[in-house]
Amino acid sequence: xxxxxAILAATVVAGLVSxxxxxxxxxAEVAKGPPSSKTRLRHVKTITGHIxxxxxxxxGRGLVFAQNMMYTHTVTVYNSHTRRLVKTISDAVxxxxxxxxxxxxxxxxxxxxxxxxxxxxxxxxxxYSMYGNGFGGxxxxxxxxxxxxxSFLYRIAIDKLKIDDAIEVGAVPKYVAITRDGRxxxxxxxxxxxLSIVSTRLGRQVKRISLGPYPRGIAVTPNGKSAYxxxxxxxxxxxxxxxxxxxxxxxxxxxxxxxxxxxPKGRWLYATLNGEGTVAKIDLRHGVVTRKVSTGDAPxxxxxxxxxxxxxxxxxxxxxxxxxxxxxxRVLQNVSVNSSPIGITYDAPTHxxxxxxxxxxxxxxxxx
Numbered sequence: 381x382x383x384x385x386a387i388l389a390a391t392v393v394a395g396l397v398s399x400x401x402x403x404x405x406x407x408a409e410v411a412k413g414p415p416s417s418k419t420r421l422r423h424v425k426t427i428t429g430h431i432x433x434x435x436x437x438x439x440g441r442g443l444v445f446a447q448n449m450m451y452t453h454t455v456t457v458y459n460s461h462t463r464r465l466v467k468t469i470s471d472a473v474x475x476x477x478x479x480x481x482x483x484x485x486x487x488x489x490x491x492x493x494x495x496x497x498x499x500x501x502x503x504x505x506x507x508y509s510m511y512g513n514g515f516g517g518x519x520x521x522x523x524x525x526x527x528x529x530x531s532f533l534y535r536i537a538i539d540k541l542k543i544d545d546a547i548e549v550g551a552v553p554k555y556v557a558i559t560r561d562g563r564x565x566x567x568x569x570x571x572x573x574x575l576s577i578v579s580t581r582l583g584r585q586v587k588r589i590s591l592g593p594y595p596r597g598i599a600v601t602p603n604g605k606s607a608y609x610x611x612x613x614x615x616x617x618x619x620x621x622x623x624x625x626x627x628x629x630x631x632x633x634x635x636x637x638x639x640x641x642x643x644p645k646g647r648w649l650y651a652t653l654n655g656e657g658t659v660a661k662i663d664l665r666h667g668v669v670t671r672k673v674s675t676g677d678a679p680x681x682x683x684x685x686x687x688x689x690x691x692x693x694x695x696x697x698x699x700x701x702x703x704x705x706x707x708x709x710r711v712l713q714n715v716s717v718n719s720s721p722i723g724i725t726y727d728a729p730t731h732x733x734x735x736x737x738x739x740x741x742x743x744x745x746x747x748x
Contacts (some may be wrong), residue, residue, distance in 0.1 A: 413731070413748055416685035417705045421692075421715050421733060421745040425463050431456055433736035435681070435723035437494045439503075439538070444727060444734055446742055449508060450490035450518070457541055460727045463744055467541045471507065473534070478546045480532075487512035489534065495556040495565070496538075497580065503536040504565050504578075506553040519552035523571035528552055533567060533578065549576040549585055555597050559622060560604030566620075568595035568609060575609060575620070589627060591618050597681075599640035599649065601664075608649055610637035617651060617662075630667050634660050639681045644688040648706065652679040652693065659693055661709050673709040675702035683726040683733065685747075692733050692747075694721035701735055701745075717743045 413419075431454070433446040443466065444458045455469040471489040489507030496503050509519045510531050519528055528551040535545035550569025553576065557566045565578040568591075575595060577587035593613030600607045600622075608630075609618040617630040617637055636655025642648070642664075649662040658672040659679055676695025679702075683692045690712070691704040701721060703713040721743075723736030731748030 416687050416690035416747065417707070417712065419690075419731075419747050421701070421703055421713055421747050423715070423743065424732070424746050425744040426718070427458065427463060427465075427742040427744065428740070429456070429465065430454075431742070432738060432740055433723060433742055434491070434738065435493045436725050436734045436736040436742060437496070437503075437723075438725045438727035438734065439496050439500060440728055441500050442729065443538070444725065445494050445503060446736055447491035447494055447505060447723075449492060453488055453490065455491050455494070455505060455536070458742075460730050460732070469536065469541060469543065471534070471543075473543055473546055475532070475546055480546060480548065483510075483512060483514040485513050487515070489532065491534075492554055493556045495558045497558055498560060498562045501538055502580075503538060504556050504558065505534045505536060506549070506556045506567055507531050507534065508552055508554070519571055521570075523552065525551070525571065525573050528571050533565065535583075545583055547578055547584060549578065550574055550588065554595070557598035557600050557607065559600060559607075560602070564622075566598050566600070566607055566609075568598055570594055570596070577625070587625065589620070589625065591627070592616075597637070597639040597651075599642045601642055602644060602646045608640050608642070610640050610651060612636050612638050612654065617649075630662065633662065633669055634658065634672065638679075641682050641684045641691070643684065643706070644686065648688075650682060650684070650691055650706070652682055654678055654680065659691065659704060659709070661706070671709040673704060673711060675704065675711060676700050676714070680722050681724050683724045685726055686728050690747075692724055692726065694724050694735060696720060696722055701733070701743075703747075715745065 432451040434449040436446045448454045453471045457466045475483045488511040492506045494505045533547045537544045550572035552571035555568045567576040575589045596612045597610040607620045619628045634653035637651045638654040639652045661671045675693045676698030678696040693702045718737040720738035733745045735743040
């Protein structure tokens with residue numbers, strides 16, 4: 381039995397003890413409790429170490445992954461129940477092992493965001509920049525198509541917690557999402573002004589879709605028919621039909637849309653508007669913004685509770701997390717965290733919220 385499998389087996393036992401059934405091969409079934417709009421965030425742990433987390437993502441199966449960008453060059457994996465480090469995965473790879481030519485020797489990445497396949501077997505990680513033989517300069521936040529060359533997605537096998545593939549995508553990739561059927565990985569290319577479509581079966585990019593300056597967050601609808609992409613250099617959100625690959629638009633949503641989440645039943649889309657410091661609630665039946673709320677200075681990423689009744693928003697310059705009731709978009713609670721909170725995830729089996737602080741910690745809150 382590998383270490384990762386042992387960790388997952390222990391998590392199943394812990395889940396049974398706590399009344400939460402955790403399926404290793406399927407999504408977690410969370411024990412019923414009070415609605416998330418009635419609970420309160422309570423700090424339970426600060427995780428430290430050699431980390432600079434840009435994002436943090438729960439597998440829903442007992443593991444939480446933190447992506448430590450160019451300053452640390454790792455992905456760190458934690459047990460969501462014990463909150464202890466399971467493994468540190470280096471971003472150093474030999475691309476030639478995966479059939480990639482022109483980059484002899486060891487290359488390094490800069491992990492930004494991660495998404496899990498629906499079956500829980502793999503995770504795909506975007507790399508902001510690549511370093512090593514045959515690569516150009518490091519990506520920047522202000523850029524244009526053609527300024528930088530392509531980067532790579534890493535695929536991590538969850539049973540071994542090891543990188544087992546590298547797939548070329550566009551320039552300075554940021555957010556990663558996977559379609560509900562697991563067939564495609566969607567990657568927003570910040571400096572390419574486009575979206576890469578990667579076939580998980582073929583292990584390669586099969587399509588690129590132009591979007592405009594600085595595409596960032598991606599949300600796939602629960603029915604698997606659509607994806608929404610925040611185009612941060614505009615006031616618009618792209619709607620991608622996942623059957624036809626046709627793009628339509630939600631225009632004039634607000635300044636600097638960055639991160640997106642969709643409600644569990646697919647009726648509502650929520651967007652952080654980094655340029656104006658608000659979070660917008662969008663009615664997808666009519667394509668209109670119904671409410672906005674100010675949460676703090678520079679709202680970046682969000683998570684949504686499984687029951688869809690609460691949003692958790694990190695405010696980068698305020699050093700806070702805001703809990704927002706989705707029904708009326710009222711801020712229910714603000715909690716202080718370490719400086720530069722930038723990533724957040726909700727771990728359903730433990731009813732906990734994990735906050736990635738770019739300054740070098742992960743803050744864990746109970747919300748059950």
